[in-house]
Every structure is written in C-alpha cells, then in structure tokens.
Amino acid sequence: xxxxxxxxxxxxxxxxxxxxxxxxxxxxxxxxxxxxxxxxxxxxxxxxxxxxxxxxxxxxxxxxxxxxxxxxxxxxxxxxxxxxxxxxxxxxxxxxxxxxxxxxxxxxxxxxxxxxxxxxxxxxxxxxxxxxxxxxxxxxxxxxxxxxxxxxxxxxxxxxxxxxxxxxxxxxxxxxxxxxxxxxxxxxxxxxxxxxxxxxxxxxxxxxxxxxxxxxxxxxxxxxxxxxxxxxxxx
Numbered sequence: 269x270x271x272x273x274x275x276x277x278x279x280x281x282x283x284x285x286x287x288x289x290x291x292x293x294x295x296x297x298x299x300x301x302x303x304x305x306x307x308x309x310x311x312x313x314x315x316x317x318x319x320x321x322x323x324x325x326x327x328x329x330x331x332x333x334x335x336x337x338x339x340x341x342x343x344x345x346x347x348x349x350x351x352x353x354x355x356x357x358x359x360x361x362x363x364x365x366x367x368x369x370x371x372x373x374x375x376x377x378x379x380x381x382x383x384x385x386x387x388x389x390x391x392x393x394x395x396x397x398x399x400x401x402x403x404x405x406x407x408x409x410x411x412x413x414x415x416x417x418x419x420x421x422x423x424x425x426x427x428x429x430x431x432x433x434x435x436x437x438x439x440x441x442x443x444x445x446x447x448x449x450x451x452x453x454x455x456x457x458x459x460x461x462x463x464x465x466x467x468x469x470x471x472x473x474x475x476x477x478x479x480x481x482x483x484x485x486x487x488x489x490x491x492x493x494x495x496x497x498x499x500x501x502x503x
Contacts, residue, residue, distance in 0.1 A: 297329075298355035299383040299435070302345040302364065303443075304375040309335055309343050312374040316345065316499070322367070323347060323500045326358030331500035332393055337493045342378075346496070348391060352438070355382050381444050383435040386412050390431045393496035394455045400447040400489040411484040415450065418481050421474030427463050429455050447489050453496075 306312045313333050316322075323331040330348035349355040364377055386408075403411045412434050422430045433451045437444040454460040466472045 296350070297385065297389075298349045298352045299385070300326075300347050300349070300355050300359065300380060301383065302347075302380045303378040304343060304345070305339070305341045305378060306343060306375040307341060308374065309341070312343070315371060315374060319371075320500045322362050324503065325362045327354050327361065328358065328500065329354075329502040330391060330498055332496060332498035334393070334396065334494040334496040336398075338490075344494075347500075352382070352384060356438070379441060379443050381440045382438040383449065384438060386434045386436055386448075387416055387432075389433040390453075391498070392429075392431070392453065392455075393498050394453050395457045395460050396494045396496050397452045397460065397491070398494050399450045399491045400444075401450060401485045402447055402487040402489060403484060404486055407484045411448075411481070414477065414480045414484060418474060418477040421477040422463060425466065425473045427454070427459065429459065430463060 304312075316331075316333065320331070326347060327349065328347035329350055331346065333343055333345050335343050347355075347358070349358065359380075359382070364380070365372075415432055415434050419430065419432045431453055433449075433453075435449040435451070437447075437449070452460075454463070467475065467478065472478075
C-alpha cells in the first residue's frame with residue numbers, strides 16, 4: 269500500500285506542476301516491459317525475432333529486448349505504444365501464460381509493468397545504464413528538469429548521441445512501485461566510457477548538472493548495464 273501511495277503521489281504531483289516548465293514535461297507514448305529468466309537468451313531472442321505475432325496482437329508500435337548484466341539469465345522484452353491507452357489496453361490482448369509451448373519452454377516470466385516517460389525520450393536502443401532511484405514527491409519536477417539539463421550538458425560537451433530518460437511505473441507491484449527508472453543511453457559501450465572518462469577527469473562541463481541530479485536523489489536502489497535492441501517496428 270505504501271508503494272501504491274508513493275507512486276500515485278509522484279504522478280499527481282508531477283501532473284499538478286507540469287505547466288511550470290518551459291520544456292514538455294512528458295514525452296508522447298508509453299512502454300511495457302516483460303521480465304523473464306531464460307537458459308538461452310540468444311535462442312529466446314531469435315524466436316521473438318522470427319515470430320512477431322505477439323507484438324502485433326498487443327498493438328505495439330515498437331518492440332525489442334534488453335539483456336542485463338545483473339544476472340546471467342535475466343532479460344526483458346519491451347514494447348512501445350502511442351499512449352497509455354494502447355499500452356494498458358494491449359495488456360488484455362495477449363496472455364504470456366498461454367504462449368505456444370515452444371515459446372514458453374524458452375523462458376520463465378518474472379513480472380511485467382507499464383511505464384510512462386516523464387521527459388522527452390528518444391527511442392534509440394543501445395548501451396544503456398539503468399538505475400532505480402527514490403526521489404521525494406516535492407522534488408520530482410526539479411529532478412526531471414535536472415535530468416534534461418544534464419542530457420543537454422553532456423551532448424554539448426561532445427557527445428551528441430547521449431540521451432537519458434525518467435520513467436514512472438504503472439502497476440509496478442512489489443518490484444517497481446516505490447522507485448523511478450532512469451536510463452542513460454549511448455550507441456555503444458565505448459561511447460559511454462568516453463563520457464565517464466570525461467567525468468572522472470574532473471573537468472567535465474556538465475559536472476554541475478550531474479551534481480544537481482545527485483542532490484535530488486534520496487536513495488539509489490540499483491544500477492545495471494543493459495544492452496538493448498529493437499527488431500519490431502509495428503505495422
């Protein structure tokens with residue numbers, strides 16, 4: 269119940285003050301993630317690539333997978349939608365527990381969740397550093413604005429293909445209900461490494477923006493690397 273109250277408070281606080289920001293506070297669209305374990309991530313991914321009927325069935329406009337470094341057999345399947353209506357409506361059009369046996373034998377479901385981006389988000393899957401953080405309700409809008417400021421600062425410092433996102437969960441259950449998900453993305457690991465090298469050198473022009481982001485986080489819950497790709501582009 270505390271997690272549900274926390275999530276609703278964040279969402280309502282954000283909506284109530286969104287007009288105070290010059291930049292759009294939310295991006296269009298919504299996402300779902302389906303988290304699984306599998307003994308063979310390559311085989312599971314290849315199956316999804318060969319049969320995209322499930323993505324078509326739920327009305328997704330984009331889909332793919334992310335491989336995490338957290339465990340050797342965990343991964344997630346993501347889908348993008350034009351809006352929350354499509355994302356939440358699509359959930360009722362496909363039951364993962366009724367998947368064909370050939371597919372169900374390849375993975376064990378963990379949980380699924382719907383996400384709403386709270387800032388503009390570029391859908392360009394790649395090398396992604398993914399964190400779960402806790403931010404006080406009264407600091408949510410400032411946190412999103414600070415993430416936008418950091419994004420622009422890193423881009424202006426010679427990394428134009430860097431971007432980040434902030435997402436709030438809907439129906440996150442025990443797994444996602446008390447945190448925000450943040451994603452920082454580059455095309456590959458080397459590009460992300462160059463950004464980190466610039467930061468650790470101590471003279472990054474975006475250092476102040478980064479410090480502002482950190483100051484608004486109450487708790488860092490997790491920090492992972494995910495390798496993401498897209499293979500379904502809608503009808």
